[in-house]
Amino acid sequence: MTQTSPLLLALLFAAGMNAQTPCDWFDHDGDGVIGGNTFLYALGDYGVVGGPMDPDSSGVQDLSDLLSFLPYFGNSCDNLDWYDTTTGHIIYLAVVEYAVHTEDLAGLGSTLPAGSVTYHLYALLEDPDDFLLAVYGDEDRPLVLETADAFYGFGDEPGETVVVSSYQPLFNSAFPANEFTSWFNAGVDADANSTASVGWVAGIANWTDGLDAGSITMDDSIGGAFFNNFPLPTTNNGAVPIGQFTVTDPSAFSGTINLLAKTAMDDGTEGIEFAEGLTFSNADLTVFGCMDEEATNFDPAATWQLDGDCAYPGDFNGDGEFTVEDLLGMLADFGCTSCPQGDINGDGVVNVQDILLFLTLL
Structure with a gap:
């Protein structure tokens, strides 16, 4: 539509x-x-x-x-x-608990205190060829993220980040808190080998200096945005990273954001989609995982299943088909007593019977 x-x-x-x-x-x-x-x-x-x-x-x-x-x-x-605009391609916001910090961690700028929690925020997109262009806000469409105490490591000071492109993983070994600073991804994975980068603009000079520790807002008349400098599809089975946010008091983390995406239309052309006023809260966490009880990696705690989350006996590469590549994986596991992927008959060991059963699936 x-x-x-x-x-x-x-x-x-x-x-x-x-x-x-x-x-x-x-x-x-x-x-x-x-x-x-x-x-x-x-x-x-x-x-x-x-x-x-x-x-x-x-x-x-x-x-x-x-x-x-x-x-x-x-x-x-x-x-x-x-472009025409579409509806229904931006289908869900997911807040995932990424790391619970049980001890203090040294950082480049400050110590990450024990009890802090790192969350990942995702947009789930309907089509694998959809991709995120921008996360934005202004006075008519405010972007607001709030927590009970403070967002760790968000800003322009040494040891802080605003966007994932500022993240320097080389410091992680000496300063382990560096991995958990808060940032916006705008569709770009936190991958040291990534060639993509995230840019940002704000309508207020020195925007981050005026933020309260427990609030990230863009609500002025000019507005601002975080955007992918190299707009290419970056979905991971439909989940697009919006940001990483580490809060020092996880009793509350919530917000309202606005998204712009480029979308794949049914006729093969491209469209755009605006989704404004989207809300989220850590009171309603998403757990990614396999929800199919027949799969070898069924996760009873999972609340949302992405494409490719489930693994099935014999399908070693997870492509949903049984091929020679899978057969080679089974042969590599031959004799294994703890390899459910290759134990097709469920007798506790990968043996000749499993290989014969697999050959009937080719």
Whole structure:
């Protein structure tokens, strides 16, 4: 199902925009690509009164202008038109308890106290080709995260992070708390080998300096956003990381966020989707895992099952099929008495009978 978003409706009727294409607005250097030069231009003039990239004609280059630009970044101007908007692709927010800290941990900037808890916040997307473009907020659509005491390691000071791109895993061995600083992912995994990065803008100078320890907010008139600098699909079986947040008092952690995603439409084209006012709380935790009692890794505590969460006897690579690759895995486990993946007949050992049963599945 598609519809034209309120944002795009406003754009289409502003300054005769219905006769213009995205490149008329966003190809700043005229090279036929909405690329890096335009991206730097959009960020460089963010918050500028009378800024030239102001599709909604508000008089200020603000969050709405940035959100209208991000879906088209990286596109060639050949036959590029405005995207339709979709609904129902952003289906769920999941708060997962990632780590409970039972002892103090040394950090680069400060000690992470015992009793703290690290949570991971995810958006669950409907299609594996959907991906997150931005997490955002302004005075009309505030982004608010709150906890009872403080968010550990969130900020611009040494030893702190705002986005995952600032995370330096090389420090983890000497300063183990470094792994648990709070940050926004905006769709990018915390992987030392990742080539993707997360950028951010805010409508207030030195934005993080004005935050209370127990609150992360974007609710000013200009607004701000966290966004993927390399907009590619980054879903992990449908779960897209929004952020990691370590709270020193886990008695309360909740919030309201807004998301912009690029979505895969049924006809093979791309669309965009806004999801605003999404709420979450650690009073309603999600446990990812296999919920199928027939699987070898059934988890009775699981509350949400992602694609690929379940493992079945004989399916060693988890692709849902029985192939030569799986047979090689079974042969490697031959004689094992604690390998349920290869113990197809359930007699407690991977033996000839299991291999014969497997061959009937090919």
